[in-house]
Amino acid sequence: MFYREAGQFKTSYPSDQAIFPILQDRWTVITILVVAFVVIPLVANQYWLGPILTQFLVFSLAALGLNILTGYAGQLSLGTGGFMAVGAYATFNLVLRIPELPLVVALIVAGVITAFVGVLFGLPSLRIKGFYLAVATLASQFFLIWLFDHVGWFTNYDTAGVASAPSRTLFGALADAGGPLDFLAPINPVVSGPRAATETKYLLTLTVVAVLALMAKNMVRSGIGRTWMAIRDMDIAAEIIGISPIRAKLSAFAVSSFYCGVAGGLYVFTYLGNADTEAFGLTRSFQILFMVIIGGLGSVVGSFMGAAFIVFMPVLLNNVSSVVFGGTLSGDTISNMELMIFGGSIIFFLIVEPHGFARLWQIAKQKLRVWPFPY
Amino acid sequence: MSDTLFFFEVLIAGLLSGVMYSLVALGFVLIFKASGVFNFAQGALVLFAALSLVILLEYGDGGAIWGWTGWLALILAGAAGVFYMLSRRASVARRLVPSNWMVWGGAALGLIVLGTLFEGDKAMWRAAFITLLAFFVLVVGAKRPGAAAAVLLGLAVACLLPVGQILPGDIWNFWRSIAITLLVMVLLAMAIERVALRPLINQEHIILFMVTIGLNFLIEGMAQGIWDSQVHGLDIGIPDMPIQAIIDSTGLFISTFDVFAAVMAIVLVAGLGLFFQKTRIGRALRAVADDHQAALTVGIPLQDIWAIVWSAAGFVALVAGILWGAKLGVQFSLSLIVLKALPVLILGGFTSVPGAIVGGLMIGATEKLVEVFIGIPYFGGGTESWTPYIFAMFFLLFRPQGLFGEKIIERV
Amino acid sequence: MAEKTFKDRIAFHQSLETLEVDFSNVTFSSVDEVDAFYDEVDQQLAKTGRRWYFLIIYLDCVIEPQVWERFAERGKNTNVKYSLGTVRVGASEETREEIRGRAKEDRFRSNIFASREEALFAIAERRKRQEVLVERQTDDYLRVEDVQLLFGGIRALDGVGFSVNRGEIFSIIGPNGAGKTSMLNVINGFYRPTRGQIVFDGRDRTSLKPRAVAGLRFARTFQNIALFKGMTTLDNIMTGRLLRRRSNFLWDAIYWGISKNEEMENRDYVEGIIDFLEIEAIRKTPVGRLPYGLQKRVELARALAMEPKVLLLDEPMAGMNLEEKQDMVRFILDANDQWGITMILIEHDMAVVMDISNFVVVLDHGQKIAEGVPDEVRVDPVVIRAYLGQN
Numbered sequence A: 001m002f003y004r005e006a007g008q009f010k011t012s013y014p015s016d017q018a019i020f021p022i023l024q025d026r027w028t029v030i031t032i033l034v035v036a037f038v039v040i041p042l043v044a045n046q047y048w049l050g051p052i053l054t055q056f057l058v059f060s061l062a063a064l065g066l067n068i069l070t071g072y073a074g075q076l077s078l079g080t081g082g083f084m085a086v087g088a089y090a091t092f093n094l095v096l097r098i099p100e101l102p103l104v105v106a107l108i109v110a111g112v113i114t115a116f117v118g119v120l121f122g123l124p125s126l127r128i129k130g131f132y133l134a135v136a137t138l139a140s141q142f143f144l145i146w147l148f149d150h151v152g153w154f155t156n157y158d159t160a161g162v163a164s165a166p167s168r169t170l171f172g173a174l175a176d177a178g179g180p181l182d183f184l185a186p187i188n189p190v191v192s193g194p195r196a197a198t199e200t201k202y203l204l205t206l207t208v209v210a211v212l213a214l215m216a217k218n219m220v221r222s223g224i225g226r227t228w229m230a231i232r233d234m235d236i237a238a239e240i241i242g243i244s245p246i247r248a249k250l251s252a253f254a255v256s257s258f259y260c261g262v263a264g265g266l267y268v269f270t271y272l273g274n275a276d277t278e279a280f281g282l283t284r285s286f287q288i289l290f291m292v293i294i295g296g297l298g299s300v301v302g303s304f305m306g307a308a309f310i311v312f313m314p315v316l317l318n319n320v321s322s323v324v325f326g327g328t329l330s331g332d333t334i335s336n337m338e339l340m341i342f343g344g345s346i347i348f349f350l351i352v353e354p355h356g357f358a359r360l361w362q363i364a365k366q367k368l369r370v371w372p373f374p375y
Numbered sequence B: 001m002s003d004t005l006f007f008f009e010v011l012i013a014g015l016l017s018g019v020m021y022s023l024v025a026l027g028f029v030l031i032f033k034a035s036g037v038f039n040f041a042q043g044a045l046v047l048f049a050a051l052s053l054v055i056l057l058e059y060g061d062g063g064a065i066w067g068w069t070g071w072l073a074l075i076l077a078g079a080a081g082v083f084y085m086l087s088r089r090a091s092v093a094r095r096l097v098p099s100n101w102m103v104w105g106g107a108a109l110g111l112i113v114l115g116t117l118f119e120g121d122k123a124m125w126r127a128a129f130i131t132l133l134a135f136f137v138l139v140v141g142a143k144r145p146g147a148a149a150a151v152l153l154g155l156a157v158a159c160l161l162p163v164g165q166i167l168p169g170d171i172w173n174f175w176r177s178i179a180i181t182l183l184v185m186v187l188l189a190m191a192i193e194r195v196a197l198r199p200l201i202n203q204e205h206i207i208l209f210m211v212t213i214g215l216n217f218l219i220e221g222m223a224q225g226i227w228d229s230q231v232h233g234l235d236i237g238i239p240d241m242p243i244q245a246i247i248d249s250t251g252l253f254i255s256t257f258d259v260f261a262a263v264m265a266i267v268l269v270a271g272l273g274l275f276f277q278k279t280r281i282g283r284a285l286r287a288v289a290d291d292h293q294a295a296l297t298v299g300i301p302l303q304d305i306w307a308i309v310w311s312a313a314g315f316v317a318l319v320a321g322i323l324w325g326a327k328l329g330v331q332f333s334l335s336l337i338v339l340k341a342l343p344v345l346i347l348g349g350f351t352s353v354p355g356a357i358v359g360g361l362m363i364g365a366t367e368k369l370v371e372v373f374i375g376i377p378y379f380g381g382g383t384e385s386w387t388p389y390i391f392a393m394f395f396l397l398f399r400p401q402g403l404f405g406e407k408i409i410e411r412v
Numbered sequence C: 001m002a003e004k005t006f007k008d009r010i011a012f013h014q015s016l017e018t019l020e021v022d023f024s025n026v027t028f029s030s031v032d033e034v035d036a037f038y039d040e041v042d043q044q045l046a047k048t049g050r051r052w053y054f055l056i057i058y059l060d061c062v063i064e065p066q067v068w069e070r071f072a073e074r075g076k077n078t079n080v081k082y083s084l085g086t087v088r089v090g091a092s093e094e095t096r097e098e099i100r101g102r103a104k105e106d107r108f109r110s111n112i113f114a115s116r117e118e119a120l121f122a123i124a125e126r127r128k129r130q131e132v133l134v135e136r137q138t139d140d141y142l143r144v145e146d147v148q149l150l151f152g153g154i155r156a157l158d159g160v161g162f163s164v165n166r167g168e169i170f171s172i173i174g175p176n177g178a179g180k181t182s183m184l185n186v187i188n189g190f191y192r193p194t195r196g197q198i199v200f201d202g203r204d205r206t207s208l209k210p211r212a213v214a215g216l217r218f219a220r221t222f223q224n225i226a227l228f229k230g231m232t233t234l235d236n237i238m239t240g241r242l243l244r245r246r247s248n249f250l251w252d253a254i255y256w257g258i259s260k261n262e263e264m265e266n267r268d269y270v271e272g273i274i275d276f277l278e279i280e281a282i283r284k285t286p287v288g289r290l291p292y293g294l295q296k297r298v299e300l301a302r303a304l305a306m307e308p309k310v311l312l313l314d315e316p317m318a319g320m321n322l323e324e325k326q327d328m329v330r331f332i333l334d335a336n337d338q339w340g341i342t343m344i345l346i347e348h349d350m351a352v353v354m355d356i357s358n359f360v361v362v363l364d365h366g367q368k369i370a371e372g373v374p375d376e377v378r379v380d381p382v383v384i385r386a387y388l389g390q391n
Ligand SMILES: Nc1ncnc2c1ncn2[C@@H]1O[C@H](COP(=O)(O)OP(=O)(O)OP(=O)(O)O)[C@@H](O)[C@H]1O
Pocket: B409, B410, B411, C151, C154, C155, C156, C174, C175, C176, C177, C178, C179, C180, C181, C182, C183, C223
């Protein structure tokens, strides 16, 4: 009885078409936002804010990006890591070469650059389908990583091939005291580099992710989202009712890559601090894909839940095994066990619920709706 | 050396290594053809096979393969088998089969956990693994307990007989290890099909694909947990040396080993081709590939077919494991050759055995030529990681179903 | 020779515009006899100076094989000059076979009936239709000309042509595998015909892609339902509005301005269709969970949401129970009335086809074997045979 839409009759299409038509959903979202923006920065320690929550947010964003492409538009991609790398190196070079550029602007421009790269590598999708396409997307993964490894310009000729996030403020040099935008100076914290506070980086990431998630939700519930889903569900019928497969697929690649690119930029600037291409390898692509599948294909919240599962599970495992075995195990054994448990739990999860957390969530809502009655 | 000669040398090296890629791709094709599953874990299977073989070889040098833990596990498994078969006779116990499953699975898991306590000594891991496999044999063989018992007995005898009188020690050890590994691979493959994929029949392809990626991690972890993560050399008695006769006659450096590997691969492909074309099971397999539902309605036992196919994939993984292991050394990175097989797969067509070979040759040649003549001189190398994919991708633009894949007809 | 003279055996029924020729108990055994008969007939006909329906009674008439050629030749000439159509009664087994064989070869209708009454009735019916036919002036809204479609060796369509009028319900029928679906596929650009033309509203559009055809506001439903399985009923119908989308993904992302307005307008229109098709209750249900009949209805809704000028319906009632069929018929007729949509309908349920179509084309083995208004097609032996030949 907690979760009831009965009695909440919609008297107009605008309110029925609203993003969260049900009152309880609205409250849940507001609560989550308040907790994320206010409560967590106040109570969480550095470990939780930094490596765990920020990482979670970044991966959620990447998963959201991949979910748009794979879950909504039905194009299976294994090249997420490569696109994240494009975003990361684009942000790095933009910030490095145009020091005045505010980080947020750099992130957006990097996202746009990634979108173009994504469209380029998405072109084959017009001819190639299914697993053939999935394997073909590995071309982008391996080519892009190779490019960043072998062309020194991208890493500013760093000998180790590492891109380190330089120190930058939120609005950039323009907002420094005495600059043209100096009225912004009081709210112009350092957001990247070694001097940036973990809280600031967390809040920046959270803001970007929240805004982009909202935009993703908007897209998937309106025209463009239907275009994608139509192509996903039955491309022939979609074409016959007048949808352009070219525009649908390429826009999905563009939007998806934009999200992955921004996620890549955030990954380096607000989470890792510095990164080499290792961080964007094939394993990363698979990891993101796992998040999408486990979260639920074609679900925005699912992306977050999947990311949470993949990010939190190893942490949990670590804690459990250190409690149970108390350091009797060698690192080697632990890492093998981690591999096995990770693989095993994914198999188990998929067998139990192939449609992911999103489906579980739906079922739970259904149950809550009729609680305490069984039907 | 003249440029042409060098070109041909690179080309031939590429073609030969391409055949090696085909070997891995073949495992994919088999499974995809029969069950529509894109089995990403094939690389992990190759690793597992090679690692099992090397370690068996090393342990078995002149003695029994396992020490007291091995004995213990086998005795346990044997006892389990006897109990199990006895219980199957009583009608009451028959109804308890599912719970038997759980009891034995639980016991095996317990053994694994226990095994992890013995740090530095992998014995218990292995014991647990054997128990699990033995248990699997029992469950699967429940319908034919005699066969199941024979398999277990064979395993025990093969493990324990140290050196035969008939064969010299190292030959005995080699073939014994191969036989045991093969058995283990077949059992493992069948177990995968049974445990992970059968519950997901009729799910979307992408879900099954993800499960095999999960399997990939699981088997990689298992391989290194049960065996170890060192680099092992595997010597199968074929030297990786240029053939003198060819050097003398043409001046080309071509390795004996590469030629041997190529011949093995071709034999394997020819064998599988014949198997598909000529045997009853092969024809059933093709029927299954065409339409699962129809195959079921005409009475083809789908599940048996899948078990056979997975076993065959296990076998192919073993051959690939031996050849690749002998070439590169047996180590973790062996599972990465799956990435070489994927472009071969899409180029040749997911469902085509000859496609795997032709695709392999094309990919191998392109990759080596680009690397030697463009990659190294102009870009500092490393192009091999992506040229196969770009090449295959461009190829697919003209033929979206690959060289020999079935054409996709769209209808409404 | 016969007791009655040929003259006696020829009777004109003015009211039916019918010339009755009675051959009962006549034997033709020489060319002269045949000529004598036809000369008489031609002479009489020439006097009237106009065309007639022919009713020929063959009861116990024998035409010996050696005069068949002559008989047929003269008959053909007379037919060409004076006939509006011929019906035959009571031919012997042998004669009947011969007539049928020739009819098939030369592609005319053999029209053989069991009794004189039946034959007269058929003529009466036919005259009625003829009047209707004369009224059916084609406006060539959609014209299919000599379309051929080959799949390797299979001739899915072979020289098919017809013309659809604006606002009519035009049916294509035929046995399984006749090429009906292929015809729709050609019309909406999914297949490119190997020969022939499609002309819509005076413009050739043979080589347009499906999307461009959709742009001309051709909508369609599919034989095997082609809904978007992962979406709700509402979303499925909303996809019908995508054609006229002006917003783009950037506007959609902020869900503001043009995006939001468009969404509301579309929703408004779609709600109209949902009301029209009485599917309010399943708005938010994923279509995969709907029963078959409702899925078909949602598909129709999606097509209607495109505000089509031409609607192609591929077996919209297949697999439905009587009640569902009645609903569907009602919707089709209402849609035709309300929006003046031109409909091309494929349907196996003859009762429905004959009930609601303005015009029917019959395909078999990729060829057009008959066309006409429903009543005409219903009794056409060629059509009946095509269907019976099935079993
Ligand atoms: N894409 C295709 N490739 C090859 N043959 C085809 C294709 N599409 C249709 N055909 C063949 O063309 C012929 C006509 O098929 P079509 O689907 O048009 O028949 P139909 O009249 O719609 O039959 P039904 O009543 O069964 O729906 C059939 O023999 C069919 O096998």
